[in-house]
Every structure is written in structure tokens, then in C-alpha cells.
Amino acid sequence: MTSPLQQKIKITGPSVVTANRTWDGVVIYRTAAKNWTTDLSEAAIVREVDEARALLAEAAADDLGAIGAYIAPVEIGDDGAIEPGNLREQIRSEGLTIGLPVPA
């Protein structure tokens, strides 16, 4: 596999760096404080390719904490709220679009 750092980076709008947490697989986002959060609203937002590359490089260096880091699109609402930029990211952030098959 190409390492995330060798990938061509193309961003078309506000983006975040996301990954899965190593010990439990949970979806996480890179913060400006060089840490991870499970809350998209706390994610560091990047808008330029160089910025994105730097955030990704710094995130990917944390091999112990996170796996599969990549850049994902987000949308910023008028009120400044960060929303997932596509369906895949929406599902990662908000969960399944179906109910869990567990009886009440």
C-alpha cells in the first residue's frame, strides 16, 4: 500500500484528518493540539494542500495511536458547525443509517 504521505493530496474545500483508533477501532479526528478526538466538532480544519499534508504527516506519525489516517472533506455550516462532507464520512461520524438488529 502507498503510505499516506506518498499519496497525492487533492482537497477541494475544508478538510480534516481522520483515522481509526488502534486499540478499539473507533473513528477519530486529528485536533490542532496534536491529539485525537472522537468528536468531529473538535477536529482541526485545513483548507490548503500544504496544511493538509502537514497535518496528515503529523497524524500518521502516531502509528501507535491511530491507523489508516487520511484526509476527509467536511462542510462548515453558517454557524461554524463542522459537518461530514460526504455520506461515507457521515456514516463514520454519526453511525449506521439503519437500526442495530438488537431487540429492545
Place this chain on the structure above:
Amino acid sequence: MYAYDELDRTLINERVSEFRDQVRRRLSGELSEDEFKMLRLQNGVYLQLHAYMFRVAIPYGTLSSKQLRQLAHVARRYDRGYGHFTTRQNIQFNWIKLTDLPDALADLAEVGIHAMQTSGNNTRNVTSDQWAGVAPGEIEDPRIWSELLRQYTTLHPEFSFLPRKFKFAITASEHDRAAIKVHDIGLRLHKNAQGETGFEVLVGGGLGRTPFIGKTIKPFVAGRDLLSYVEAILRVYNQYGRRDNIYKARIKILVHELGIEKFAKEVEQEWLQIRDGALALDDAVIEEVRSRFTYPVYENLPNLPEELKKAAHDPKFEAWRKNSVFPHKVPGYAIVTLSLKPVGGPPGDATAEQMDAIADLAEKYSFGEIRVGHEQNLALPHVAKRDLPMLWRALDRIGVATPNINLVSDIIACPGLDYCSLANARSIPIAQEITRRFANHETANLIGRLHINISGCINACGHHHVGHIGILGVEKNGEEFYQITIGGRADEHAVVGTLIGPAVRYGEVADVIEDIVEAYLALRANPDELFIDTVKRLGVEPFRERVYATR
């Protein structure tokens, strides 16, 4: 049931300790993800969108009650209380933590279950007919051969780093319930003109990006030669398979590019050198494996017991019996299919509570045995017919008696974009909506046998190519679209379906399926002509017209 020997138990337990150590080293930073990935994949651990996914093998689809209870326990203790039965006789858990995986594996090992070779470029779980050993007219129990293959391929050093994954399926019945023609190697037990039992060997079947129906490479291989012949195939593949291009790495591409004749010649040459070597199976070995399969001691029971006659007055029971109960090789007994396709539910999922209840019912009514089929349903293989009414009530209570087996709502679907990191589009909600549209049992019965298969991307885990109606999720400008094919089938007459036209939007899929079904009802020559036969007779054109005339 099959009883593992000491060697297998040791192997499985050692594997757990090994993996526990690997996980420990990963979490301490001794192993990087790059180093660890291969190791986790060899133990069935993938990364999906939300979490790790854990794939556990159910060899040839046979489970004991004790094993099913342990799967329920794993679902409850380490996951979110359910599991997903797949088209390859595996079960997947979707929410498991890496830190819990060694314990989950250890708990499964207690009952002889493991996850070895459920992913990675090796020989995968050897699948078989879910009715093996009980189907009327079967040549012999194909699981004996599945088990021999399982023992031979497990941790086989030469086959642990193949160009790509490698899947076997075996059937011993005329009607193929194991989809052998879409496997890398398909094996069909049959008798030759001399009355000897052996295998028709098919090679190069597969779905995915480039679907192929398997071709017969040798019409008859005797049991003694099975392993050497298979080894010869795998050696030729290992040598020539395309390691440079993941999309061309499956054996189907090699067989296609070389041509079956040339491929067969290579295999024959290889085989002649090894057929009388260590892999020749002597009868004692075959008998040893055979003797480890135990069968119930069936009673001498009436084929039409009073209990059944009485229950026939209940139309709900009758609807279920006619749909979900199948003939058994022993009079007085039946095979019962349990539908994991409730209306509005995700296909193939079972909750821990359901698994526990099914394990109990299997103990009470099916000699403690459960089967898993590639259609993502379960079966109880040895039910006394007199017990059918009692069993039905119990199954109905836990929601696995929907009388829709082989009907339009018995949909095969992969996890799709709700879970899978490779997906383009969602599969499960599409399936759910279709089952709601066809919730009326009378209508579904009127339509008759109709297999809808859905995959969320071109990898085809949901077998869309070979669905009577196939639905494939694609992405266009960030939106979910679906290509519809018709006319595919996965049985002994396997064929890849034909695209009916441009992809349709998420919200249109169920309408399109309704249109196709309505067109079929109007076009069929008579009520006995199945959907698949109407498509064969008329081609896709009338269906295309119907679907796109108004779109």
C-alpha cells in the same frame, strides 16, 4: 458433527497465544501497523468504517449448539449483541476492540472455533452444501472431503502466500446449493460410468470485478487423488498467478488468459509428478476422517404424523411448512430452514438472543446441530416431522420463521456502506426497503422463486452477478447509484446476469425492482414459469423497456 482431534485443538490454542502476543506487541508499539496488518488479517481481523471486524470460520457450515452459544457469547460480551452470517459460511462481528480480540479468540477456541485463514491471500474456509449429509439423493457427505481439504490447506506453507485469496466449495448433490461455479475451485462429487465416486473439478470461477463461471478442468478425479490434483492446480497458480496486479491476481484471470486447455495441461504435468507421492490418500485416512463425523441415531417415524395433519389446519403453519421445510433423506424427518431475512431487517444478522434460542431448539429438535448456508440463512438439519408444529411456534416467537425462503425477500446482501470501508453505496437499507415492498406473503408466493443479490461495490461479496436480479452499488459524483442486472444464477446452471441499463438512484431502486417483477408477472408464459426462465426466454429487452420507458 465432526469431532476435532488433539492436533487441531493444540493448533487452535497455540494460535490464540500467538495472536495474544502479537496484539500485545502491537499495543506496546513493538509492531507497527504495517507489520501487524498481515498478522491480524491472518486471524480474520479487518478494519471497517467504525471499528475492527472479526470474521470467524464455520467450516462447511456445520455448528453444534454449544458452538452457536459461544458465538452468541462473543456477540454479547465483546460486540454489540449480534453477528452477521456471510455468503461464505463465516460469521462476522462488526464492533470488536483489538484489546478484546485475544479473549474472544480464546473463548471460541474452547469450542473448537477459529478465524484462521478467513482473510488474506491464502486458501479460505472450504464451504459446502448446507444440507450435506441429509439431502435426499446425495452421493455421499461432501463434508468428509471439505474436512480433508481443510486439514490439508490449513497453514499449508506453500499456500499461505498465494497471489490472491483462494476459495473452495464442494457439493455432492445434483442441485448445487454451494455455488461451486463461482469459486476458485469447485468440486462436484458424482459417479462415473464405472460407478466409482469421484470429483468433477471446476476451476477459475469467481465474482468481483471480473466475473467468471468456473470451467471443468477434469471431469473425474478419484478421491485418492483429490489432494494431489488440487495441489497441482495451486502450484501452477502459485507459479504463474499475477502478483504484479491485484485486479488480475485471482486464478480466474490466469485460467482465462492461458485458456482452460493450456492451463489443464500445465496442471496435468505437475500432477503426474506428485500423484503417487505423499498426497495420495489411502482408504484408512479417508475412513479416519469419515469416522469422526457422527450422525444422529434416527428413529423409525411415520412420514405423515398426526401432529402434522392437525397443524395443517393452521394456514400460518402451512404457509411456513410449504416454504421452509424440505425433504430429508430419512423418512419421518425434515430439514428446516430458518429465515434470517425478516421483513425490514438486515439480511443475515442474528442477535445473541436468537442464537441462544436457536441453539436450545437445535438441542431439543435437531440433535444439537445447526447449519449455515450461503444464502445467509440457518438450517436445522434433522427435525422429526412430528415436532414441526412445536418448532414452528418457537421459531416464530424469535422472529426466524418468516416464510420467505427462496422468495423475493430472501435477499443476499453484503454489509455495504453502512459498515464496509470499500463500499460505494449502501446495501442493507436497499434490501430492507425491498422486503417491505414485498412483505405480503401471498404476493411473494405468486411471484415464486426469485433471488435478489446486492453488493455495495464491485467486489461482489453479495453475489450480485449471479442474482436473478442483481443490484450493484456504484458512486457517481459523490452520490449512490445502483446498476441492475437480471438473469444471473448461482446453481448448476450458473450464469452472470445482464445489465438492463443505466444506473438508478438510491431512492428509485425499490421502484425499479417492483417494475421488473410486474413486467415478469405480465410476461410469464404460465404461473409455473420462474422469473429466471422468463428472462431466459425473452432476454432483458422487455424488462429494460418497462424500467426505462418512464424514467
